[in-house]
Amino acid sequence: MQDHLPQVRARSLLAIAILLAIIFAGAAIVVAQTRDLRSIAMREGVLxxxxxTDENEASDLLRAFSARYPFIKVDYRSLSARDVYDWFRREADGGRNVADVVINSAMDLQIKLVNDRYAQAYRSTESDHLPDWAVWKDQAYAVSAEPIVMGYNPRxxxxxxxxTSHDELATILHRTPALAGRIGxxxxxxxxxxxxxxxxxxxxxxxxxxxxxxxxxARPQLFQSSKDMIEQVSSAKLSLAYNIIGSYAFERAARDPNFKVVVPRDYVLMMSRVALIARExxxxxxxxxxxxxxxxxxxQSLLEKHHMSPVRLDMAPENxxxxxTNVREVRVGPALMAAIDTMxxxxxxxxxxxxxxxxxxADNQI
Known part of the structure; x- marks a missing residue:
């Protein structure tokens, strides 16, 4: 048995050496890829x-990116989810390509852009650190993981x-007529x-x-943004808001005693902001x-400062x-397009x- 020990040790050392070689080779490829992109980006000069996503929410990320790549002038245009999709698609269809990167919380519309060939494939240097549900075809990338929550005014x-759950919300609305007109x-x-x-x-x-x-x-007041609903709850114009984006809700609750967050205990949808690189x-x-x-x-750490939790496998969210809780991740992929079929x-x-x-x-369109 002892006669075989040197051979076992030798094979183990060889396996370790091969593994280290693969790791270092991969790191070298990433460094070279970034160096090549950097050289080309210096000539581009613009992004x-x-x-x-509101520019205030992305401000730390944008500042840090500009500090690392000071030769790239960033033109960040904050739009509604609908305008992000409509403006980008209209410009691309007209041959007037303006946007380089498109980021949207309307995950299904991002997937539709990928499916309709408006995005280009790029395997990110960070891809190995992302879960399978967060990437589709190396074209659509989840860049955050954010729960969909409820918010209320404790006064x-x-x-x-x-x-404390979706079922409880239905029950409370049934038995509380005073909430009529005060739900967002x-x-x-x-x-x-x-x-x-x-x-x-x-x-x-x-x-x-x-x-x-x-x-x-309950005659709800209807909105097109989470931030507007949060503002109305905080100012006591609404008592409660349903299905709001967690990052905005937690950020407001951290500094505003008139706004509190409920994470539903029956299930929590986990949405993502999805980024893609324009095909042209x-x-x-x-x-x-x-x-x-x-x-x-x-x-990811800079986004987390604004309560946009990381999607990386090697980072645990601070929140x-x-x-x-029963978290249900909304997977980045073609299944999202089923609901936006016209019929x-x-x-x-x-x-x-x-x-x-x-x-x-009769003429509604998504």
Whole structure:
């Protein structure tokens, strides 16, 4: 037995040496790739980003990127989720390519752009650190992981009136007539982000339409952004807002005693902001450097400062409120396009309008 020990040790050492060689070779390739992109980006000198993320929320990330690559002038254009999609697609169709990077919380519209060949493939230097659900075809990348939550004003709702789950929200709305007109929700007809969340609720929860009907009977005020709903709750114009983006909610709650967050205990949708590089990006090297930086440990940490949790496998989110909850990640991929099929959307609109007591027009489009 002892005669074989030197051979075993030799094989083990050889295996370790091969593994180290592979690791160092991979690192060398990444360094070389970044160096080549950097050289080209110096000649490009510009990066144009269309994003549905407020510039204030991205400010630390943008400053750090500019500090690392001072030769790239960043033109960051903060738009609504609908405008990000419409402007980018209209410009691309007209042969006027402006945006290099497109970032949107309307995940399904991002996937549609990839499917319709508006994005280019690029394997990020950070790809090995990302979960399978966060990347599709090396073209669509989740850059954050954010829970969809509820928010309320503690001056207006007593503890027993605060829902802790989707089912409880429906029950409370049934038994609390005073909440009529004081509930905020996305308008899924006008907000692609809001439609995404409702359509995901319907897929996850067989009782989702019961909740939608309860919200409808409460005569909700409808919005196109989470931040507007949060502002209305904080100012006591609303008592509660449903299906809001967690990053905005947690950031406001950290500094505002008039706004609190509820993480539903039955299930939590985990959405992502999805980034892609335009197929005809005028500044592709700068775009690739930005995507790599956004997905790097430094970039993810800077996003996390604004409550956009990291997607990287080697980074645990600092926010512990999701511990033990039933998290349902919204996977980046083609399944997202099913809900934005025209006929599916029209059926949804008819049912949605019935739930909130309105008649649906004939020409709705997602």
């Amino acid at each position: 144009v980003i269309y994003s549905a 207006l709702l007593t503890r027993d009136a605060v829902p 929700s996305y308008d899924p007809e006008r907000s692609p982000t809001g439609y995404l969340y409702v359509s995901q609720d319907i897929q996850v929860d067989s009782d989702a339409w019961d909740l939608i009907a309860a919200v409808g009977r 990006a005028p500044h592709p090297a700068s775009a690739k450097l930005f995507l790599d930086f956004m997905l790097s440990r430094e970039g 512990k409120v999701l511990a033990g 599916t959307f029209e059926r949804f609109v008819r049912k949605w309008r019935e739930a909130i007591g309105e008649s649906a027009p």
